[in-house]
Amino acid sequence: MHARVLVRPKAGILDPQGQAIERALPALGFEGARNVRVGRLIELELEDAAQLDQMCEQLLTNPLVEDYEIVEQP
Amino acid sequence: MKFGVITFPGTCDDTDAQLAVGRVGEAVPLWHQDRDLHGVDAVIVPGGFSYGDYLRAGAIARFAPVMSSVIEFAHAGGFVLGICNGFQILCEAGLLPGALLPNTSLRFVFRQVNVEVCDRNTPFTRNCPPRLSLPVKHMSGRYYSPEPVQVVLRYAAGENPNGSQDDIAGVINTAGNVLGLMPHPEHAVDALTGSADGMTIFESIRAAVGDRVGNGEGR
Numbered sequence: 001m002h003a004r005v006l007v008r009p010k011a012g013i014l015d016p017q018g019q020a021i022e023r024a025l026p027a028l029g030f031e032g033a034r035n036v037r038v039g040r041l042i043e044l045e046l047e048d049a050a051q052l053d054q055m056c057e058q059l060l061t062n063p064l065v066e067d068y069e070i071v072e073q074p
Numbered sequence: 075m076k077f078g079v080i081t082f083p084g085t086c087d088d089t090d091a092q093l094a095v096g097r098v099g100e101a102v103p104l105w106h107q108d109r110d111l112h113g114v115d116a117v118i119v120p121g122g123f124s125y126g127d128y129l130r131a132g133a134i135a136r137f138a139p140v141m142s143s144v145i146e147f148a149h150a151g152g153f154v155l156g157i158c159n160g161f162q163i164l165c166e167a168g169l170l171p172g173a174l175l176p177n178t179s180l181r182f183v184f185r186q187v188n189v190e191v192c193d194r195n196t197p198f199t200r201n202c203p204p205r206l207s208l209p210v211k212h213m214s215g216r217y218y219s220p221e222p223v224q225v226v227l228r229y230a231a232g233e234n235p236n237g238s239q240d241d242i243a244g245v246i247n248t249a250g251n252v253l254g255l256m257p258h259p260e261h262a263v264d265a266l267t268g269s270a271d272g273m274t275i276f277e278s279i280r281a282a283v284g285d286r287v288g289n290g291e292g293r
Contacts, residue, residue, distance in 0.1 A: 013218065014237070016178050059137070062130055062166065065173045065218060 119160030178237030
């Protein structure tokens with residue numbers, strides 16, 4: 001199967017990258033974007049989807065500061 | 075006494091760490107793929123960019139074979155000092171609480187800072203003066219912990235280079251044998267390059283190991 005793991009900073013954790021983007025958008029004439037947060041997308045193909053949560057907890061994310069969401073695709 | 079200094083692919087401060095500890099003891103290079111700690115009395119996890127900082131700083135180094143031995147060594151009470159990337163690795167390995175996030179400035183910072191030693195009753199700071207002048211050089215030094223932690227070092231007022239919570243520059247585990255800090259004591263060992271204050275940390279470790287040996291304790 002093919003899976004996507006969406007990793008984002010936990011709510012309440014300061015995200016300076018998101019802030020920088022939020023400040024840059026109006027400079028280009030794009031108004032009204034708020035709460036910009038930057039995370040990462042990890043795509044992988046694997047045999048056993050049951051292991052994916054453990055992979056996320058142990059390596060793909062730092063659960064102390066990041067949340068993740070798994071999007072499975074057949 | 076023997077100080078082990080780990081080298082991972084991408085470590086760049088191992089040579090300075092070896093030179094620094096070599097002034098107070100014997101420096102023993104430790105290789106990331108070697109589980110054998112060669113009987114060292116303390117382990118230094120030095121700075122750099124282990125495994126290219128891929129994914130997150132310290133995330134991959136934590137699984138190196140040598141780290142499983144370092145974790146056992148720490149759980150047995152052995153002294154472990156993590157500097158900069160070493161601090162990040164110890165947090166990822168769960169030997170220290172918290173995490174190190176990208177600097178609020180989003181810039182790599184490289185400057186000399188004053189650091190307050192707020193706990194001088196640790197094996198790492200017993201010989202330290204109240205304030206140290208040490209260099210910092212990092213991209214991800216913003217310490218964060220949702221839980222209260224035992225703070226040993228803080229950036230002096232107005233000198234926080236990375237936005238870390240409560241100006242935290244260094245923390246110790248509850249057992250008191252694992253310390254992590256972002257500033258670099260191994261780059262401050264000679265007045266010729268601005269400060270020799272970093273030596274007091276390595277001298278502290280030597281004294282603490284000396285006491286244990288004097289008391290007939292193993293490591």
